[in-house]
Amino acid sequence: MIMDIIKQGGRARTTGRPRDACPYPADSRERRAWFEGYDGSAWELSTRVPHPSVALRGVSACPDAATVSNQAAAAT
Template identity: 55%
Template sequence: MSELPKPHVDPIDQGAQARAHGRKRECCPYPAGSEKREAWLEGFTGMPRDRPRDLPLN
């Protein structure tokens, strides 16, 4: 019997789901400095990496 292919898992979606379910940033499953960790954190925070932070409205 052949194995079924593993579904593609998007780290951005994983991070967004983690936040939606009340998990903490520290639960990121990817190692520090990895591209997947950066993508996971992007999903968790909802802030694209290639965009600078918004300035506060003062």
């Protein structure tokens, strides 16, 4: 059942519905699952990853790695 709610959230995003269109009550397990599907991420901040559409735009998941590789290229 929770997986269905996660899918509902993902469908809502792809169809252009706003994030505040979640039909579940605040502080409920279902609301967290819906937002997980909508955001494409986990509820806990420490385990969140960018939504696939954001990742495809070239946003680096690890900006420090890009800085290190740029510094290494400049040193050579």
